[in-house]
Amino acid sequence: MTQKLQHILKAEQFDRNLLDRICNLTDAIRKFAKTKEGSLYLKDLLPHRQAMLYFTQPSTRTFLSFLSACNILGMRTSDIRDSSTSSERKGESLEDSLRTFSSYVDIIIMRSPIAGLCDRISHLLDQTPRPVPIVNAGSGPDQHPTQAILDVYTLVRSFREWGELENKTIMFVGDIKRGRTVRSLSKLLTHYKKIKMIFSSPKEFQMEDDLRGFLKNQNIDFMESDLFEKFLPDVDAVYMTRVQDEYDQGSESKKVDYTKYFLKHEHLKLMKINSLIMHPLPRRNELDLQIDHDPRAIYWRQERNGMWTRVALLTILMQVDHQILMPDFHHH
Numbered sequence: 001m002t003q004k005l006q007h008i009l010k011a012e013q014f015d016r017n018l019l020d021r022i023c024n025l026t027d028a029i030r031k032f033a034k035t036k037e038g039s040l041y042l043k044d045l046l047p048h049r050q051a052m053l054y055f056t057q058p059s060t061r062t063f064l065s066f067l068s069a070c071n072i073l074g075m076r077t078s079d080i081r082d083s084s085t086s087s088e089r090k091g092e093s094l095e096d097s098l099r100t101f102s103s104y105v106d107i108i109i110m111r112s113p114i115a116g117l118c119d120r121i122s123h124l125l126d127q128t129p130r131p132v133p134i135v136n137a138g139s140g141p142d143q144h145p146t147q148a149i150l151d152v153y154t155l156v157r158s159f160r161e162w163g164e165l166e167n168k169t170i171m172f173v174g175d176i177k178r179g180r181t182v183r184s185l186s187k188l189l190t191h192y193k194k195i196k197m198i199f200s201s202p203k204e205f206q207m208e209d210d211l212r213g214f215l216k217n218q219n220i221d222f223m224e225s226d227l228f229e230k231f232l233p234d235v236d237a238v239y240m241t242r243v244q245d246e247y248d249q250g251s252e253s254k255k256v257d258y259t260k261y262f263l264k265h266e267h268l269k270l271m272k273i274n275s276l277i278m279h280p281l282p283r284r285n286e287l288d289l290q291i292d293h294d295p296r297a298i299y300w301r302q303e304r305n306g307m308w309t310r311v312a313l314l315t316i317l318m319q320v321d322h323q324i325l326m327p328d329f330h331h332h
């Protein structure tokens with residue numbers, strides 16, 4: 001039942017089966033990591049493999065969580081965080097640069113401002129005698145599939161106590177247009193039955209037609225609105241985002257009143273007692289610091305889940321997942 005996953009490029013690659021498997025793997029990995037024997041077992045899975053972290057767009061948590069995930073599995077790592085120090089500066093094409101990196105490593109984890117670069121590189125490498133898996137750790141405003149997976153894991157785990165992720169109402173708030181985490185997560189959520197999604201954003205940052213078309217095609221119950229507070233009493237989870245002004249063409253973000261999409265401390269009393277407050281981080285002012293103390297605020301846990309779900313994804317890509325979850329393993 002192990003599914004083959006050659007690269008991780010976009011949310012569309014994941015079905016419910018695979019998502020369930022990733023959640024179970026993550027739970028199992030966390031159990032292993034609790035003991036010294038378990039940690040040593042994990043560390044002994046991939047000491048013969050090397051990962052390249054190619055992060056030419058700013059990153060703190062995604063970079064560190066992948067780095068930590070590699071370390072947990074005993075992988076060696078190398079990184080490029082600034083393309084100005086590589087031969088791209090000598091006029092080398094990105095294709096040639098990445099093919100070069102691929103000669104020294106067994107997997108490339110990449111974040112780039114260029115949407116579609118991972119797809120291009122994975123196709124290129126697939127035609128070479130030594131293809132290595134490519135992981136999309138954020139592709140411009142387009143997608144961020146591994147973030148979406150840690151978000152799903154966080155939702156599934158948190159809702160386990162009050163039923164399932166099925167039937168829940170999730171509200172995405174803020175820059176829906178350019179927020180790649182929202183684009184990827186909303187696609188993954190389509191695999192959960194009777195889920196409802198609300199997209200609350202300024203008119204200027206409404207979703208693009210491609211995502212709208214995707215959700216309609218999947219017959220998803222979703223709504224778009226420029227209102228925010230009004231929906232707070234109805235939602236089971238609110239997913240806050242910062243304005244993605246690094247993608248401004250001019251200074252359009254400055255012209256929008258984003259303060260209407262801030263979650264403030266006084267909003268908490270409007271929300272259900274069992275609801276969740278999420279944020280992919282980094283935050284600016286859209287999430288009041290005082291909210292951190294509320295039990296519904298789960299973004300720090302969400303961040304930490306990122307490392308564990310990335311360990312799970314690496315075990316699948318490097319084909320050692322069966323050494324963690326036996327094929328007939330059932331998690332309770």
Ligand code: NCD
Nearest residue numbers: 062138144181242280281282
């Ligand atoms: C997000 C991203 O890079 O898209 N950050 C992250 O990876 N956790 C969200 C953001 O930058 O706003």
